Amino acid sequence: METAITVVLFVLLLATAIILGRQRNLFAASMLTGIFSLVSAGLFTVMEAVDVAFTEAAVGAGISTVLMLATLSLTEDVEAREKKISWPALAVVVLTGGALIYGTLDMPNFGDPHAVVHGEIARYYIDRSWDEIGLPNMVTSILASYRGSDTFGELGVVFVAGTSVLLLLGGRRSELPASGESPGHERPSSRPPGKRHAHVREMPVVRTVAKVMLPYIVLFAFYVQAHGDFGPGGGFQAGVILATAFILFGLVFGPQELVRHVPPERLERIMAVGLMIYGGVGVVAMLLGGQFLAYGVFTPSHPSHGHHYGIFMVELGVGITVSAVMIIIYATFATRRPSLAPQVVLDAEDRCETEVSADDVPLVPEERALRSGADLLAEGAAGTDAASEVPS
C-alpha cells in the first residue's frame, strides 16, 4: 500500500516537473511549483518525515508561491520564446544524473533498518534523548539542542534573506495612499471595463472569510509554536504560519494597508531581536560556565529542565525572526513600485531590439483564461494592476 502511494506520488511529481519545464506561462508555472511542493509534502508524510512535510507545505506551497506571484507582477508573466533543447545542458544533466545513479548502486536497500545511516548517532538520539532532554518529539530535541548550532545558523540564513531583500528592494516603495482608499482601484487600466474582473478586494465573500479566518490562523500559529515539543511543529513552522496570517491580510486588504498597520521599520527591529534572543541564550550559557548553547547549566541540579527552558527560548527566537522576515519579504515585494519601462526583446537575429507589450504575445484561449485568473491573483499579491505597467 505504502509503495503504491509512493509510486503514484512520484508519477504526479514527475508530471508536474515536466509540465513546469514546458509551461511558458509563468503564472501557471508558479502554481505548478506550489503543487510540486504540496505533493512532495505528501511524499514526506508517507515516509514519516512529518516535520519536514509540515515545513515544506508551509514554505514551498505557501510562501514561495506568493513570492513568485509578487515577482511576476513586477516582471513579465510569459517566457519570451520557446528555446530548443539545449544539448550542453542535457549533457551536464545526464552526466550528473548518471553519477548519482552509479552512486546508488552500492546503497543499502531502501528502508533497510540495519543500514549504517541508522547507526551510532541516530541510535543515540532515539535511545537517549528522552532521558537527556525529555521531549517527545526527537526532531525538536536534536535541532534545538544536540544540533542547536545548525539551527542558529539556519536562523542566520533567514536573517540574511530579510536583510538582502530589504537592501535590494526596500528602497523604492509605492507611496502610501490615504487611508480609506483602495489602491489599485483608481489606477488606469488598459483593459476594457467590461472584461475586467472584479477586484479581489471588492469581493465581500473573500473579505468576510478572511476576517473570520485571521484570528484562527494566528491562534494556530501559537499552538504550533508551543506544541513543537510534543508533535510536528516548532518555531520555524509557527513563524511561517503567523506570517501567513499577515500575508493573507495583505492579499485581501492590500499590501499598503498591511504596511500601514505593521510598519516595516518596526519589523526590521523585530527580525533582529529573534536572532539576538537565540544567540543571547547561548551567550548566557557561556557566562554561567557552560559552552555556547549548553542549556544544561541553567538548572545545574536538573539539566533536563534547563534544556526545556533553553529550547523554549530558542524556539521563541526562531519564531520571532522567521515571522518578521517572511512578512518583511512579502511586504517589500508587494509594495515595490512597479517599473514602467517597456519590455526589451531581441529579434530573431539577436541584433536589434524592439519593444512589445505583453499583450502582443500570442496566447491560446486557455492561456488567456489562465492569465486573467492569474492577473487577479497578482493584483491581490502586489496591489497593482498588472496591466498598467504595459502601456498599450
Next chain:
Amino acid sequence: MTLPNVWNYWAVVVLMMVGLYIVIAKPNYVKKLMGLSLFQVSVIMLYVSMGRVTGGTAPIYILDDGAPRPFVLYTNPVPHVLMLTAIVVGIATTAVGLALVVRIREAYGSSEEDVVAELDRREVEAANALAAQRAAESDASSATAAHAGASHEEHA
C-alpha cells in the same frame, strides 16, 4: 548481478535532473529559480529517503503513562533535522534570487538571460569604443597642443 532495492532513489534522481535541466537550459530567470527550487526539494527527498526505516513510525516518542513505550521502531530523525535547515536555505535563496530578478527587470527591461547578456555585451562594446575614441582624441589634442597651444573644445 543483483541490484539493490533503490528505485526510490532513482525516482528522486530523475526529479532532481529535471530541475537541474531547467536551471541550466531555460533563459528566463524566474523559470530558472523555479528549476532551482525543484532541484533543492528533490535533494530533500534524497535525504528523507535515506532516513526511512521500513515499518518505522515518525520520530516522536509513543508515550505510555509518561514513559516511552519500549521496542518501537522509529524513522531516523537526523535527516529530518538536516532537511528542515535545507528547506529554510531554499526559500531564503529563492527570495534573494527573486529580488535580484526584479532589480534586473527594472534595470534592463527584461528578465531573460540571453537578452540581458546581449545588452551587457553592447554596453561593454560601447564603453570600449568610447575609450578608443577618447584615446584618439587625446593623441590628436596633444599633437595640436605641441604645435599651437592647447585646444580642448572636443568633449569627452
Next chain:
Amino acid sequence: MSEHLPILMVLVPLLSAPLVVFIKHRKASRVIATLACALSACAAWTLALQMSSAVSYPLGGWRPAIGIELRVDFAGAYVAAIVSTIATFAISLGTRGTREDVVGREMFFYAAFLMCVAGLMGMVVTGDAFNVFVFLEISSLSTYTLVAMGKERRALTAALNYLFLGTLGGTFVLIGIGLMYQMTGTLNAAAVSARIREVEHLRTTHVAFAFLAVGLGIKLAVFPLHQWLPGAYSQAPHAVSSFLAGTATKVMYFQLIRVVVSFFGVAYVFDTLHFGDFLLPLSLVAMFAGSLSAIFQPSLRRLLAYSSIGQVGYLTLALSLGTEAGLNAGLLHLGAHAVTKTALFLIAAAFIAQVGDDRLDRLSGLGKRYPLLSLGFVLGGLSLIGVPGTVGFVSKWALLEAVLAGGRPWLAFLILASSMLAVVYVFRVVEVLYFRAPLANAPPLARERADWGSWVPAGLLVLVSVGLGVWSELPSEYVATAAQSLFGGAR
C-alpha cells in the same frame, strides 16, 4: 574565556549583524562592524599564537559526533586569522562604490557584510560536515546581495549568475554530505575519517567525494567552473571585492583540503580515486588561461579578477600533488595571495575613487601624480609575480620545491612560464601608470587630496607582503607546522 575563542570569532560578527540592524544608526553601524571584525581578528590571532595542539569546542556541551564540534587546528587558526584580518582591512572602505539606494540604509549593508564574515569564519572552525553547509549558505547568500550592491547594473547580473552557480555548488555539496552521511552514519570529521576505511571500496563513497569536490570546485572557481568570478569581483562594491578576493576562494580551498585530508583521507583520494590526475590538468589550464585573459582585460579590477583565476590554479596544483610539501605550499600561497590580492584591490579602489572609473586607460600617466599608490601597486604586483623579497616569492618557492620533490621538473617549468604571463599583465598596468602620457581630455579627478580610508589599509597590507617576504621564516615555520599536523593526522 580563552576556551571560548573558537566560537567567539564566529559569534562576534554573527551577533553584531542583528545589533547593527536593531540600532539602525548609519554611523554607529560602521563603527560596530569595524569593531566586530577587529575583535574577531583578535580572537583568531590569540588562538593561532597560543595554541599548542588542535582545539576542540563542543557546542551545547555535547560530546563530539553527538553534538556539533568546533575543531580548530593550526591550519584552521591560520586561515581564520587571515580571513578576519582581511575583513577588518576591507571594511575600512565602508560603503564606497555602492549604488545610490544604499544611502540611508547602510546598516543592512554592514549587517550583510558581517554575516558574510561570520559565515566564512564558521566554515573554517567547524568540524561538522552539515554545519559547514549551513555556514557556507550564510556566507554565500550575503555575498550575492553584497555583489549586487555594486554601482553598475552589471553588478546585478553578476550577482544573479553567481547565485545560480553558487547555489548549484552548495546543493552539490549538500548531496555529497548526504551520501557521505549515508555511508558512515556520522557527520563529525574525525568520526567520518575513522569510518571511511570500511566503505571506501563502495561506489556511493566515490560519488560522495565527487559531488563534494565539484560543489566546492564551483565555489573555489576551479577552471571550467570559474565563470561567476570575474563579474562578481569586478562589479562588487570596493569593500566587498577586496574582502572576497582575499577570502572567499581561500576558505573554499581550505574546505577542499579538509574534505581531502580530514574527511576522506589522502590515501583514498589520491591512490584510489586518482583525484590528482583530474585536478592537475585543470590547475595548469587555469594558470595559463586565467593569466592570459588577465592580459587582455580593459579594466583594472577585471584584470585582477582573472589573475585570481590563475592564482587559484597554483593553489589547486599544490593540492593535486598529494604530498605534505604540496599542502605546505598551498597553505603558504593561500596566505600570500590573500594578502597581496586584497592589497591590490584596495589600491584599485583608491585609484577608482580618484579617477571615477575603473578602466585601465584612465590611469594613464598617473604614476607621478600618485607616487605612493603606484609604488604600492608595483610592490603588490611583484608579489603576485613572485619576485624575491616579497611574500609571493616565499610561497612560489615552496611550490617549486614541492613540485621538484615530487620528481616533476616539467611542472616547475610550467609554473615559471605562467609567472612570465603574470609579469606581462602586471607590467601592462605599470606601463599605463608610468610610461604613458596623461589623457589630455580626461575628466577632472574626483579628489585632489589623499583619501586615507583606503590608502592606509592598502599600504599596511603591502608592507606586510614585503615584510613577510624579507622575514620569510615567520610564515614558513608556522605553516610548516600546520601542514605537518594536518597531513600527519591524515595518513
